Structures are given as structure tokens and as C-alpha cells.
Amino acid sequence: MLELSPDLSGEWRFDPTHTRIGFSTRHAMVTKVRGAFNDIEGIAYVDVEEPSNSKVSVKIKVASIDTRNAQRDEHLRTNDFFDAPNFPYITFESTRIDQVGDTSFIVNGNLTIRGVTQEVGMPLEFMGVERDPSGQLRAGFEGTRRIDRQQFGVKWNTALDSGGLLVSDKITLEFEVSAIKVEKS
Template identity: 75%
Template sequence: MSDLSAALSGEWRFDQAHTRIGFSTRHAMVTKVRGAFNDFEGVIHADVENPSKSSVQLTIQVASIDTRNEQRDEHLRTNDFFDAPNFPEISFQSTHIDQVEERNFIVNGDLTIRGITKPVSVPIEFTGVERDPAGHLRAGFEGSRRIDRQAFGVKWNTALDSGGVLVSDRILLEFEVSAVKVENDGG
């Protein structure tokens, strides 16, 4: 375990090309709409010997929202939802990380959407570490967490004839992270 600990400890950066920061929610109470944010930066500081000293920081550019429907994406960028002109970023900063099993962690931190910050705990599974063909050490992490969008000021909705609403208040955040270790080149 000490070789793995040494390999994992250090700074890791999210690889945008191989990471998905996504979400899903019910639409019209009958189907799910999925989307992702394509422009983000994330950094993990891993201390395997003392996980409580580890940290995660993530900054997402709201304008990069992508639900595979440009009209919907434009609406999500407006004041009805994320208000991208006034709140261009969504951010997460961990406050502490708890290891619950060998490969499972709870990442606790502050999530800020539309200028409203709330504590969130995200269960994360460490899926492995491997050296890629370019020689970079790569680690995988996956997790999800359901949040109430109204708690973050994302309140727009439309009532349906059935008594339901067009967009669910419950949003599932989805994280599929490929992180590349920042190697010290000795210089």
C-alpha cells in the first residue's frame, strides 16, 4: 500500500477531455433530461496517509452548459435558471474529506450556485490509478449527489395540467473524473 500511497499523494488536475461534470432531472414528470458542463477546472490535493488533509476544488463555467438542445441551453443560461451573465461560475470547495471504506470517500464542502452557498456531501468512489500511453499517472473517481435546485435560487417552473411541474426541483449531480497527476519535473 505504501507504493500506491506515494503514487496517489500529491496534486491532480481534472482532465476536461476525459471528465464529465453532469446532471440529470425529470422533465414533465415522465422522462429525464441529462446535461453536462464542458468548461471547468478541478484540482485534487490527495494525502493518502491522512485523507482529512486532502481537498477538492472545482470551478464550472455556467455558459458551457450542454443538454444537446441549444434552445434549452440558452434558456438555462438566463435569469430563469443559472443567470450566467451575473453568475458565470458554479464552484465547489471541499471543507473536509472522510474515508468511509478503502476506495470510498465522502467529500464535504461548499457548493455555490447563483451566489448562494450551501454545504453538500458527495459520496465518491476511487475507481483506480493507471499510467496512460503518454506516461501520465491518471486516477479515476465517480460519484453523484441529489440536490434541491430551489435552495440555490434556481426556481423557474411551469405547472402541468396533471398537477405536476415541468422541471423537477431534485437534480442529480454526476461526477466522472479522470485526473492527471501533476508530476514534479525536478526543475
Template identity: 85%
Template sequence: MPELSSAFSGEWRIDPTHSRIGFSTRHAMVTKVRGAFNDIEGIIHADVDNPVNSKVSVKIKVASIDTRNAQRDEHLRTNDFFDAPNYPEITFESTRIDQVEEDSYIVNGNLTIRGITKEIGIPIQFTGIERDPSGQLRAGFEGSRRIDRQQFGVKWNTALDSGGLLVSDKITLEFEISAVKVES
């Protein structure tokens, strides 16, 4: 984790009201569709003295998907895409966190979508630490990672007259995280 004082060590909870875990993908090969999940929770355990002990755990409620289009959101919850009734959560559990530069990390771990788990590395930038007006210590993180949705069983698509596909298989995951330190 960031090269900070030992005050950074400890448990941090992702603040869902000030965080965004989202995605973007090409639609009809000409534009991007963006969305996010509104129901997220997560814990970051930071150990500045022994970074190998640092870890991240995130749970996302699939039913909370929001692309600003109710009809599309309902379709994304079906078996064509996320199959929310049978796979209500997307999870990520870190296995290793590597520092690549000052304030830049690769968070390696297991991403599970539709019951399929794949190991991925997510580049994350530490954006700062600050005490908010209510006295809570906050840390910020941002990053993104492109994945192939087909590898997670998200396969629905429709061919276009041009020969392309309606929805790209490449999805960019987007992370804007505000975490609050759990004071003991």
C-alpha cells in the same frame, strides 16, 4: 483518499476532455433530461499519509452547459435558471474528506450556485489509478448526489395540467472524473 502508496499523494488536475460533470432531472414528470458542463477545471490534493489535508476544488463555467438542445441551453443560461451573465461559475470547495469504505469517500464541501453557498456531502468512488500511453499517471473517480435546485435560487417552473411541474426541483449531479498527476 484511497489507501494507496504515497505515490498517490500530491496534486492532480481534473482532465476536462476525459471527465464529465453533469446532471439529470425529470421533465414533464415522465422522462429525464440530462446535461453536462463542457468547461470545467479542478485540483485534487491527495495526502495519503495525512488524509485530513486532502482537498478538492472545482470550477464550472455555466455558459458551457450542454443538454443537446441549443434553445434549452440558452434558457438555462438566463435569469430563469443559472443567470450565467451575473453568476458565470459554479464552484465547489471541499472542507473535509471522509473515507467510508475502501475506495469510497464522502467529499464534504461548499457548493456555490447563483451566489448561494450550501454545504453538501458527495459520495465518491475511487475507480482506479493507471499510467496512460503518454506516461501520465491518471486516477478515476465517480459519484452522484441529489440536490434541491430551489435551495440555490434556481426556481423557474411551469405547472402542468395534471397538477405537476414541468421541471423537477430534484436534480441529480453526476461526476465522472479523470485526474492527471502534476509531476514535480
């Protein structure tokens, strides 16, 4: 069983080269489209003794969206979806963190997409902590959360001949976070 040791307390920065914040959604009601954002900044302050004092802040550059299809990515950056020129970042600021199991947490906070802020709870599982070959202390967290894109003003769609819609309103957010502890000098 993983244990939350006092070593975890302190400041942690997301390692963008080993962190994935992605999403998936139904396309044409029969398949899934998956994507991720390649430009991510995140910082967490962890208080193991009092998890409710912990906090997380994440900033994602919308223009870094990558669904492995350049034409689709360009469309997602337009006003039809994320409107990257006017809303260049998706942000998340925690307001409360609840420990709901030995290594399970709900990170509650304000998610802002297209200038619309909604309070959401993000379930995260602590995956462990290890020193990497360069001596840095790394912690891993994973989780998923479904949201309704319409609640954030992401409304574009087109009808299918069958009566369904091209893009599902339900989006699954996917988090795989590798954070490096900021060592005090």
C-alpha cells in the same frame, strides 16, 4: 481490491477532455433530461496517509451547459435558471474529506450556484490509477449526489395540466473525473 498507494499523494489536475460533470432531472414528470458542463477546471491535493488533509477545488463555466438542445441550453443560461451573465461559474471548495470505505470517500464542501452557497457532501468512489500511453499518471473517481435546486435559488417552473410541474426540484449531479498527477520536476 484497489489499494490507495502512497503514489496517489500529491497534486492532481482534472483532465477536462476526460472528465464529465453532469446532471439529470425529471421533465414533465415522465422523462429525464440529462446534461453536462463542457468547461471544467479542477484540482485536488491528495494525502493518502491522512485523507482529512486532502482537498478539492472545482470551477465550472455555466455558459458551457450542454443538454443537446440549443434552445433549452439558452434558457438554462438565463435568469430563469443559472443567470450565467451575473453568475458565470458554479464552484465547489472542499472543507473536509472523509474516507468511508476502502475506496469510498465523502467530499464535504461548499457548493455555490447563482451566488448561493450550501454545504454538501459528495460521495466519490476511487476507480483506480494507471499510467496512460504518454506516461502521465491518471486517477479516476465517480459519484452521484442529489440536490434540491430551490436551495440554490434556481426556482423557475411552470405548472402542467395534471397539476405537476414541468421541471423537478430534485437534480442528480453526476461525476466522472479523470485527474492527472502533477509530477514534480
